Amino acid sequence: MEVESFPRGKTAIVSAATFGIGEAPGYSSLDLAAKAAVDAVAACGLKLTDIDATFTALPSDMFGLAAAEYLGIKPRLTSGNRPGGSSFMTHVVQAAHALEAGACNAALIMYGSNQRSGAGKLVATPRSAPYETPYKPxxxxxxxxxxxxxxxxxxxxxxxxxxxxxxxxxxxxxxxxxxxxxxxxxxxxxxxxxxxSDPLTVRDCCLVTDGAAAIVMTRADRARDLVSRPAYVLxxxxxxxxxxxxxxxxxxxxxxxxxxxxxxxxxxxxxxxxxxxxxxxxxxxxxxxxxxxxxxxxxxxxxxxxxxxxxxxxxxxxxxxxxxxxxxxxxxxxxxxxxxxxxxxxxxxxxxxxxxxxxxxxxxxxxxxxxxxxxxxxxxxxxx
Structure with missing residues (x-):
């Protein structure tokens, strides 16, 4: 298989933070995500004003702009690509290419949801499935x-x-x-x-919780100055x-x-x-x-x-x-x-x-x- 171009080891994740896992009543999805973001940025010694790229897939921020506004930052690159739960891995790939190309210097990837305290159940995305709907799955x-x-x-x-x-x-x-x-x-x-849904019982199914997570990515040369053990994107x-x-x-x-x-x-x-x-x-x-x-x-x-x-x-x-x-x-x-x-x-x-x-x-x-x-x-x- 031909190996496609990728900036192997040229970028790294320098910090990761989570917040509000389980139940977090009183927080909106954006509140939760912002708290994780603030913690992740602080953990690697950066300031919010150092962040010049944001990647989000928040349930309440379809355009990816509310997060930057909430944090009081002015990114030059934003992305709201959201192919479901794989969104964040695609964000890492996009951020790696953008960082290596010099399009940004510090990328923040963040997510939060108050699904448990806000809705109390799994919230499915509205969909049109004419070949499935008649069978009521x-x-x-x-x-x-x-x-x-x-x-x-x-x-x-x-x-x-x-x-x-x-x-x-x-x-x-x-x-x-x-x-x-x-x-x-x-x-x-x-x-x-x-x-x-046969053969899956409730124990075969994921939880419904609140929670947020955030990571910060930089170029490798800067990463080594920020933390002792960066996680390089290979x-x-x-x-x-x-x-x-x-x-x-x-x-x-x-x-x-x-x-x-x-x-x-x-x-x-x-x-x-x-x-x-x-x-x-x-x-x-x-x-x-x-x-x-x-x-x-x-x-x-x-x-x-x-x-x-x-x-x-x-x-x-x-x-x-x-x-x-x-x-x-x-x-x-x-x-x-x-x-x-x-x-x-x-x-x-x-x-x-x-x-x-x-x-x-x-x-x-x-x-x-x-x-x-x-x-x-x-x-x-x-x-x-």
Whole structure:
């Protein structure tokens, strides 16, 4: 495969911050995002006036201008690209190119949502789906249930294997004081939970929470002056193969197969080199699909890969070390939290859940119904 041009290692994420995870009554989505942004900027020693590029996908800021106004800054570059939960990985890719080209000097990527305290339930984006609506699917869960059912049919994947994903996420969340859902969770708890859209129970589905996250990116030469362990952007790519689930070419293979291959090729590393892996796990089937499509195991082997705590603490691969969207946080979109956790692992600030000698990590985002996929590979100084 021909490797596309990418400014490998020329830019870095210098700080990551989260705020309001779980329930944050009294805050608007923009309030939450702004607080995370202020914390992220302060954490790397910059001032808000140093920020000259903003990347947002806020539910209340369709044009990406309210965030800059709220923060009192005047960016020369703004972007509101929003292909669902993969938006933030695409923002990292865009920011890397813009920084390397000199179009900006310090980029802020921010997100926040008060979905839990504001609405109390998952808020689906208004949509027109003439070939699906007559069947009254639950959006988006029925689309993921369809993919899960097909994977079970083709590869023998079981509900117990899906439950392994949820149980592993909870085990990681139990090491994370910031995680919203903590406490014991067993395979049987998942299997006996209320069915939402067959074969997915409520334990196969992401949380509905409040929360915000923000990261700051600069060029590599400046990054080394700001923090001791920048997370260098080694590769990044996106791919979209469909919009509605009824147009998905193959329900068991996502566009992550393409975005991952391109991002890894740019980075010079492969799946087996990764120390930490952060997936957008809106549903348990996501993790199994992305393990396969990003090359951590062969197609059809994802279910067996996660068995016996394969991705839990102490397992063969550290996946979603903050607890993921299943047990840590999911305020409408989770992608920026996956990036933030990857940065924390590489910077060695993840506390009890910290992976020893973490130098390489991948953060993968997913949008809509397995529609938009985006992958970034991050590394420490040792990986340049």
């Amino acid at each position: 639950f959006y988006p869960v029925s689309g993921y249930a369809l993919a899960a059912a097909r994977h079970m049919y083709e590869y023998g994947t079981t509900r117990e294997q899906l439950a392994e994903v949820a149980v592993a996420a909870r085990a990681w969340a139990n090491l994370n004081p910031e995680a919203f859902a903590r406490g014991p969770l067993t395979i049987e708890d998942c299997l006996s939970a209320r069915m939402v 590769g990044g790519a996106a791919a979209a193969w469909h919009n509605e689930i009824t147009s998905m070419p193959d329900l068991t293979t996502t566009a992550a197969k393409e975005s991952g291959a391109r991002a890894f090729a740019q980075s010079g590393y492969g799946p087996s080199d990764m120390d930490v892996v952060q997936f957008y796990d809106a549903f348990t089937i996501n993790t199994i699909l992305f393990l396969e499509d990003l090359g951590f195991c062969p197609k059809g082997e994802g279910g067996r890969f996660v068995e016996r705590g394969g991705i839990a603490p102490g397992g063969r691969l550290a996946v979603n070390t903050n607890g993921g969207g299943l047990s840590c946080v999911h305020p409408g979109m989770y992608g920026l939290f996956a990036i933030s956790e990857c940065v924390r692992q590489l910077q060695g600030t993840a506390g009890e859940r910290q992976r020893a000698n973490a130098n390489l990590g991948v953060a993968h985002g997913n949008g809509l119904v397995l529609s938009s996929q985006a992958t970034i590979v991050l590394g420490t100084t040792e990986t340049l």
